[in-house]
Amino acid sequence: MANFVDPGVPFVSDEAREEYTARATRVKKAMLLEGTPDRVPVAVLAHFYPALRAGLSFYDAMYDYRRAADAWIACNREIQPDTLIGMTASAIPGRAFETLDVKLFNWPGHGVSHDSGFQYNEKEWMRDDEYDLLIDDPTDYLLHTYLPRAIGGMAGFASLVSPLDMVEISVSAPYISRWNRPEVVKSMESMRAAGRECDEWAAIQFGAIGQLVTEGFPGATGAMSLAPFDFIGDTLRGTRGVIMDMFRRPDELLEACDKLSRVLVKWITRRAFPQQPPCVFIPLHKGADGFMSDEQFNTFYWPSLKKVILGLVEDGFVPYLFAEGAYGSRLDIIKDLPAGKTVWQFDQTDMVKAKEAMGGVACIQGNVPLSLLQLGEPEEVTAYSRDLIEKVGPGGGFILDVGAAPDEVKDENIVAMIKAAKDYGWY
Numbered sequence: 001m002a003n004f005v006d007p008g009v010p011f012v013s014d015e016a017r018e019e020y021t022a023r024a025t026r027v028k029k030a031m032l033l034e035g036t037p038d039r040v041p042v043a044v045l046a047h048f049y050p051a052l053r054a055g056l057s058f059y060d061a062m063y064d065y066r067r068a069a070d071a072w073i074a075c076n077r078e079i080q081p082d083t084l085i086g087m088t089a090s091a092i093p094g095r096a097f098e099t100l101d102v103k104l105f106n107w108p109g110h111g112v113s114h115d116s117g118f119q120y121n122e123k124e125w126m127r128d129d130e131y132d133l134l135i136d137d138p139t140d141y142l143l144h145t146y147l148p149r150a151i152g153g154m155a156g157f158a159s160l161v162s163p164l165d166m167v168e169i170s171v172s173a174p175y176i177s178r179w180n181r182p183e184v185v186k187s188m189e190s191m192r193a194a195g196r197e198c199d200e201w202a203a204i205q206f207g208a209i210g211q212l213v214t215e216g217f218p219g220a221t222g223a224m225s226l227a228p229f230d231f232i233g234d235t236l237r238g239t240r241g242v243i244m245d246m247f248r249r250p251d252e253l254l255e256a257c258d259k260l261s262r263v264l265v266k267w268i269t270r271r272a273f274p275q276q277p278p279c280v281f282i283p284l285h286k287g288a289d290g291f292m293s294d295e296q297f298n299t300f301y302w303p304s305l306k307k308v309i310l311g312l313v314e315d316g317f318v319p320y321l322f323a324e325g326a327y328g329s330r331l332d333i334i335k336d337l338p339a340g341k342t343v344w345q346f347d348q349t350d351m352v353k354a355k356e357a358m359g360g361v362a363c364i365q366g367n368v369p370l371s372l373l374q375l376g377e378p379e380e381v382t383a384y385s386r387d388l389i390e391k392v393g394p395g396g397g398f399i400l401d402v403g404a405a406p407d408e409v410k411d412e413n414i415v416a417m418i419k420a421a422k423d424y425g426w427y
Contacts, residue, residue, distance in 0.1 A: 001028050001032065001278050001318075003274060003275050003276075003278075004024055004028060004218060004220070004277060004278050005021065005024045005025055005028055006021075007020075007213060007218075007275065008275070009210075009213055009214050010214060011214050011215075011216065012214050012215055015216075016214065016215050016216035017216070018216075019216035020213070020216040020217070020218055022038070023041070023082045023083070023216065023217070023218050024218040025037070026038060026039065026041045026082060027041045027043075027082055027083055027218065027220060027399070029396060030363050030396055030397060030398060030399050031220075031279075031318060031340075031343050031363045031399075032318075032340045032341075032363075033339060033340035033360065033362075033363060033396065033397050034340070034396075035396055036395065036396040036427040037396060037427065038426065038427065039421065039422070039425040039426040039427060040389050040393045040398055040399070040400055040421050040425030040427075041082040041083070041399045041400070041421070041425075042081055042082050042399070042400040042401065042417065042418050042420075042421035042422070042425070043081050043082055043083045043220075043365070043399055043400070043401045044079070044081050044085050044401065044402060044406075044414060044417075044418070045322070045345065045401055045402055045404075045405050046075075046085045046090075046402075046405060046406055047089075047090045047117070047405035047406060047407050048061055048090050048091075048117060048407040049075070049405075049406045049407055049408075049409055049414070050071050050072045050074075050075035050076075050085055050087065051068060051071045051072075051090075051091065052407060052408060053071070053075060053411045054067075054070070054071035054074060054075070056068065056071055057108065057114045057115050058107075058108040058114065058115055058116060058117050058118075058407075059094070059108035059109045059114035059115070060114075061087075061090065061091040061108075062091060062092055062093065062094035062107060062108055062109075063094045063095065063108075063109070065091075065093070065200065065201050065204040065205065066204055068087060068091040068204075068205075069087065069091075069204045069205055069207070069208035070208075072085060072086070072087040072091070072208060072212075073208050073211065073212060076212050076215075076217050077215070079414060079415055079418055080418065081217070081418060082218075082399075082421075083217065083218055083219065083220045084209065084212045084213070084217035084218065084219045086209060086219060086221070087205055087208070087209075088205055088206075088209075089224075090117075090405075091205065092107075092118075092201075093197055093198050093200075093201035094107055094108065094109065094110065095197050096194040096195075096197040096198050096201070097110070097194075098110060099153060099190055099193050099194040099197060100151050100152065100153035100154065100190055100191070100194045101151065101152025101153045101190075102150070102151050102152075102153075103121065103123075103149075103150050103151065103152060104120065104121060104125070104150050104151070104235055105118050105119055105120045105121055106118060106119045106121065107119075117407060120234070120235065122238045122239055122240065123238055124237055124238050124240075124241040125146055125149050125150045125235060125236055125237075125238070126145075126146055126232075126236040126237050126241075128237070128241065128244070128245060128248070128249060130145065131249065131252035131253070131255070131256050132252070133145065134236075134256055134259075135252070135255055135256050135259050137162070138259070138260065138263055140162050143157055143160070144157055144158060144160055144161065144162075145158065146236060148187075150235070153187060153190030153191065153194065154187050154190070154191065155183065155187060156181070156182075156183035156184040156185070156186050156187030156188070157184065157187050158183075159178055159181050159183055159184050160178050160179070160184060161175060161178065163175070218277075219277050220277055220278065220279045220320070221277055221279040221280070221281045221320055222276045222277030222278075222279070222280075223268050223271075223272075223276065223277075223280050223281070223317075224280065224281045224282070224283075225264045225265070225267060225268050225280050225281075225282050225308060225312065225319075226264055226282060226283070226308075227282065227284055227285075227286075227287065227301065227304070227305040227308065228256070228257035228258075228260040228261050228264060228304040228305065228308065229242070229257055229286060229287070229300055229301045229304065229305070230283075230284065230285045230286050230287075231260050231264065232245075232253070232256060232257065232260070233285070233286050234285055234286075239286070242286070246292075246296060246300055250299075250300075253300065254299070254300065257300065257303075257304035258303075258304055258307070260304065261304040261305075261307035261308050261311070262307070262311070264308050265307075265308055265311030265312055265315065268280055268312060268315075268317065269311075269312075269315045269317075272315075272317075278316075278317060278318045279317070279318045279319075279320040279343065280312050280317045280318070280319050280320060281320050281322065282305075282308070282309075282319055282320065282321045282322065283322045283324060284305075284321055284322060284323050284324055285324060286301070287301045287302070287305070287323070287327070287330065288323070288324060288325030288326055288327060289325065289326045289327060289328055289329050289330065290325070290326070291325070294329055294330075294333070297330060297333065298333060302330075302333055302334070306336075306337070309321075309337065309342060310337075310338075313338060313341045313342070318341065318342065318343060319341075319342045319343070320342070320343040320345065321342060321343070321344050321345065322345045322347075323344055323345065323346050323347060323349060324347050324404065325347055325348055326347070326348040326349050327346060327349045327354075328349055328350055328353060331349070331353060331354060331357035331358065332357060334358075335357050335358055335361050335362070337361060337362060339360060339361050339362075340361075340362075340363075341362070342362045342363070343362065343363045343364075343365055343399070344358060344362050344363070344364050344365065345364075345365040345366050345367075345401060346364060346365070346366040346367045346403070347366060347367055347403040347404050348367070348369075348403060349366075349367065351364065351366065351367055351388055351391070351392045352391050352392060354392070355391070355392040355397075355398070358397075359395065359397060360397075362397070363397045363398065363399060364392065364397065364398055364399075365398070365399040365400075365401045366401050366402070366403050367388075367401070367402075367403040368381065368384055368385055368388070368400070368401070368402050368403055368417050369384075369403045370402065370403060370404050370406055370409065372384060372413070373402065373406055373409040373410065373413045373414065373417070374406070374408060374409045374410065374413075376410075376413060377413075378410075378412050378413055378415070378416035379416075381413045381416040381417050381420070382416045382417075382419070382420045385400055385416070385417050385420035385421065385424075386420050386423075386424045388400060389420065389421065389424050389425050390424070393425060393427075396427075400417065400420070400421045400425065402414075402417070
């Protein structure tokens with residue numbers, strides 16, 4: 001967290017430096033349970049909201065990189081949250097996905113209208129009889145089987161085989177020759193073209209993030225990992241597939257989750273760098289109340305997720321878990337973690353019960369409802385936010401935020417939420 005509070009960048013002014021230090025210190029104290037900060041921090045886990053408030057469509061946000069970056073910069077400057085609102089998970093490079101013929105989801109102008117967000121295509125991209133391939137060598141399976149199915153531009157890589165053939169270099173000519181096959185060359189050309197597009201996108205987007213940091217907005221999250229069950233269920237087996245596997249292939253599913261728990265930690269730590277923001281974002285997609293029973297959660301979801309959490313903590317990161325849906329029946333389970341090492345953003349979970357269970361264990365964040373932000377009035381948002389601050393803010397360890405990532409919400413309601421923290425959140 002030292003680099004988070006003092007990032008070592010040239011700020012645009014002394015005032016920006018002071019603002020950055022105050023915000024970062026405030027957030028750090030809340031996240032690590034280091035007593036009470038000066039006031040309750042306030043953040044906005046936004047999706048396309050910054051684009052829409054600037055008059056951009058979803059399509060514009062994914063295809064006009066400069067206008068998108070300007071929209072996010074303007075949003076941060078105007079509403080003044082305590083952590084910067086990033087863009088890299090929503091304003092993604094649409095042209096790169098077109099080049100690669102990505103089949104995993106539809107996006108604005110590609111399968112859905114220009115005014116719609118991207119939508120995942122549920123399909124069993126991994127067959128149920130392929131668990132052994134995933135378990136034995138995840139990288140080989142993903143590169144040579146899964147990705148060629150799910151991404152048309154990578155189809156040629158199905159012709160490649162394991163690089164183990166390169167270990168004894170004198171007998172590797174058959175392996176090397178595969179790289180000259182027409183379908184492999186075509187896929188490499190698609191990847192190169194998509195890479196050029198992503199470089200153009202990254203130069204603008206990450207440039208905007210760097211600019212916001214120098215203007216005084218700390219970025220707390222710099223990487224993303226997943227719960228192993230979600231890794232399998234989201235886009236490998238699909239929701240239906242992974243549910244059936246709990247009953248038909250439980251042992252293979254559990255073995256795969258356990259194997260992936262190590263992979264999903266090293267995914268982050270092997271590419272970490274000293275200036276990387278401390279939090280690792282982990283969206284929890286399939287662990288909510290009602291999706292599976294407590295027994296199933298304790299069996300299939302939590303053990304491998306806990307290994308990911310503890311592995312990241314051991315390597316010096318702060319897992320930031322976005323508990324989508326309600327986690328009321330999970331609170332007594334997930335509180336079994338080292339104190340002051342994780343952040344839990346709750347969506348529909350009762351925040352008072354969350355504070356009772358997690359207080360002294362983890363920072364909790366949330367949970368102003370999207371329905372209120374979209375349909376309510378500013379005074380209602382103020383009242384809800386103030387009530388949260390008064391009930392779960394005492395003692396620290398609380399960050400006011402939305403319950404789920406917003407798109408089409410009233411700008412004045414987001415402003416009201418931020419103002420509530422600044423008016424009523426002082427300790």
